Every structure is written in C-alpha cells, then in structure tokens.
Amino acid sequence: QFDKILADRAVAGGARLYEQTNVTAPIVDARTERIVGVTTKDGRSFRAPVVIAADGNSSRLALGMGLERRTDRPMGVAVRAYFTSPRTDDDYMESWLELWDGRPGESNLLPGYGWVFGMGDGTVNVGLGTVGSSSEPAGLNYREMFGAWLANTPEEWGFRPENQVGRTLGAALPMSFNRQPAYTRGLLLVGDAGGMVSPFNGEGISYAMEAAEMAADAIADAHFRGWGTPSAERALRGYPARLKSEWGGYFRLGQVFVSLIEHPQVMHLCTRYGLPRPTLMRFTMKLLAHLYDTRDGDWMDKVITALAKVAPSA
Structure with missing residues (x-):
C-alpha cells in the first residue's frame, strides 16, 4: 500500500509510471563513461540526464556502473511473518x-532483536533481525531460529504455524553506506542500493525516504543550474556529502555497536546488567531508534549528538 501511495503521488505530480518493466542494465556513454539511460528486459531503452538507482540490495544498475558492495560494513538479515x-x-x-x-x-545470545507489532486488523507482524560486522555469511539458519523463538513465546499469543497468515519472508539488510559513492557519473544511489540501513536497528524505510528527498533536491538544483555544466555536477556531488553529514557519524557508531554485540559474552553482560536499569534503557532506546534531539534535548540527547559528531563518517 505504501508503494502504491508513492507511485500514485508521483504520477499525480507528472511522472510517467511504467508497470511490469524490469530494468536490467545501464546505458553508458563510451566517451564520458557516464550513465545516460537504462535498458529493460524486453529490449526497450530510456534516456535521461541522471538516473536514480533505487533497485535494492543487489542493485543491477550500481553493479553495471562498477559499484561493488563493501565487505567491511555490517550486513543484517531479517525474517518476518503475520499471525x-x-x-x-x-x-x-x-x-x-x-x-x-x-x-x-x-544458549548463546544473538546480535539482533525481535519485534511484535500489532496491526489492528486481527493480525500481528512478528519478526527478528540479526546483524554481523561484515557482509560475510554468518552460517545461521534464520528461519529455524525464527521458529525456535516463536515456539518459546506464550501459547495464548497465537504465534504458532496454524495461525500464520501468508509466508515467512526474509531479506538482507545492507548497512552503513556499504556501497559508495552515492553519486558518480550521473548515477545516484537511494535506499538499500546505497546501503542506507541503520546498523543499530535494521530500519531502512525512513532512511530511504529521507535520502530520496535529498536526491530530489540535488537533482532539482542541478536542473536549475543547467545539465552538463560544472555547476550542475557540483550540485549532484553535494548529495553524498549531505548523506554523510546527516548520518555518517551515527552509522559509524552503529558499526562499533555491532562489532561489540556480535560477541555473546558482551550481549549477555548488556542484557543482564542493562535491561533492569530504566535510565540506561531510555538512553539505549534513543540511540538505537535514532530518536534523539540534536538541538534542544536533555543530557542523553546531547551525549548522543556529541558522539555522532566526533565519530568519523561511515
């Protein structure tokens, strides 16, 4: 439904929507090495002065432009189902x-967290996500882990196979700008294509939406300055700079966080001594949820803001 809302709004604003159209590769100008359009699975081509790659974790467009994922950035995996x-x-x-x-x-505590979100329509969204400090596979069977966790929840909650609605789905969560740069040679990366998932909590939708707004601002500025001019190119290069200014330090803190919690001993200490302390947990939730006030907050907000500012950008 959210995707449809976005698509309908774009069309209402003048965009042309092509449905059942699978983009497979970039069109690259041999002389400038810039992307000048895309080709589709059915052989059509579309040309534009700039192209946005919002095609997910695998991002064929980014790969076609030689932008590989960084293996030194966290990679998460999430699975979820409805009951x-x-x-x-x-x-x-x-x-x-x-x-x-x-x-x-x-047994061992895993680096990650679970969630239970009531949907208000008779169902509940239940899932779990885990994370590692690199993109190397962790060798875990996530669906088995999910099933084991659900089996240990109270029977009266109903998180059992006979109450499941639809399939269990899973997805990779590319984190901390794991594909860079976010702009190069006419291509802007947005969302999972640019690794814009928080290493603290696996959230990606809000970052994708904010990045889309930043990309749109840069493109509008470049259009105003005149396509093909040095001034327009500077406007487009401002996009990755703005991303790093907004989230770079916070994502770097997240990388440190992940490198610590992937050790079961550290997780055990954190949960044993941290969970019973309300003040510490309020601080932790502000940090993990990226819900701290950067201007007029309390001492917790000020500490987190200072840490994010002094941390090197991801």
Whole structure:
C-alpha cells in the first residue's frame, strides 16, 4: 500500500509510471563513461540526464556502473511473518533484545532483536533481525531460529504455524553506506542500493525516504543550474556529502555497536546488567531508534549528538 501511495503521488505530480518493466542494465556513454539511460528486459531503452538507482540490495544498475558492495560494513538479515493474534490491538510496538540460538537462558545470545507489532486488523507482524560486522555469511539458519523463538513465546499469543497468515519472508539488510559513492557519473544511489540501513536497528524505510528527498533536491538544483555544466555536477556531488553529514557519524557508531554485540559474552553482560536499569534503557532506546534531539534535548540527547559528531563518517 505504501508503494502504491508513492507511485500514485508521483504520477499525480507528472511522472510517467511504467508497470511490469524490469530494468536490467545501464546505458553508458563510451566517451564520458557516464550513465545516460537504462535498458529493460524486453529490449526497450530510456534516456535521461541522471538516473536514480533505487533497485535494492543487489542493485543491477550500481553493479553495471562498477559499484561493488563493501565487505567491511555490517550486513543484517531479517525474517518476518503475520499471525492472527489477540495482541493485534496492543497499544505499543514491542522489541525483544534477547534472541537465543537455542533454549532461552541455556544458549548463546544473538546480535539482533525481535519485534511484535500489532496491526489492528486481527493480525500481528512478528519478526527478528540479526546483524554481523561484515557482509560475510554468518552460517545461521534464520528461519529455524525464527521458529525456535516463536515456539518459546506464550501459547495464548497465537504465534504458532496454524495461525500464520501468508509466508515467512526474509531479506538482507545492507548497512552503513556499504556501497559508495552515492553519486558518480550521473548515477545516484537511494535506499538499500546505497546501503542506507541503520546498523543499530535494521530500519531502512525512513532512511530511504529521507535520502530520496535529498536526491530530489540535488537533482532539482542541478536542473536549475543547467545539465552538463560544472555547476550542475557540483550540485549532484553535494548529495553524498549531505548523506554523510546527516548520518555518517551515527552509522559509524552503529558499526562499533555491532562489532561489540556480535560477541555473546558482551550481549549477555548488556542484557543482564542493562535491561533492569530504566535510565540506561531510555538512553539505549534513543540511540538505537535514532530518536534523539540534536538541538534542544536533555543530557542523553546531547551525549548522543556529541558522539555522532566526533565519530568519523561511515
């Protein structure tokens, strides 16, 4: 539904929407090595002065322009399913900071968290996500892990196979600008294509939307200055600079966070001594959820803001 809202709004604003159209490769000018358009699976071509790659983690356009993923950045994996449940009308979204790779309390804590989101329509969105400090596969069976976690939730919640609605789905979560630069030779990366997922919590939609607005600002500025001019190119190069200014330090802190919590001993200490302390948990939630006030906040907001500013950009 959200995708449809965005598409309808774009069309209402004058965009031309092509449905069932699969872009397969960039069109590159042999002389300038700039992208000048795209080709589709059915053989059509479309040309434009700039191209936005918002084609997800695998990003054929980015790969076609020689932009590989960085292996030194965190990569997460999330799985989720819907269940009919009496928790559908819960007042709050719930986060689980203890994920075990076996029996709770008798196995290792995993780097990640689970969630329970009541949808208000009789169903609940339940999922879990884990993360590692590099893009190397962790060798975990995420669906088995998901099933084991659900099996240990209270029976009355209804998180059992007979109550599941639809399939269990999974996705990779590319984090911390794992493909760079976000602008080069006429191509702008937005969302998962540019690794714009938070290493703190696996959130990507809000960052994709904000990045899309920044990219649109840069493109509008370049258009105003005149395509093909040095001034227009400077406007487009301002896009990755703005991304790093907004999120670079925060994402770098997230990389440090991931490198710590992927050790079960550290996770055990954090959950054992951190969870019972309300003040520490408020600080942690502000940090993990990226919900701190950078201007007029309390001491917690000021500490997090200062840390994000002094951290080298991701």
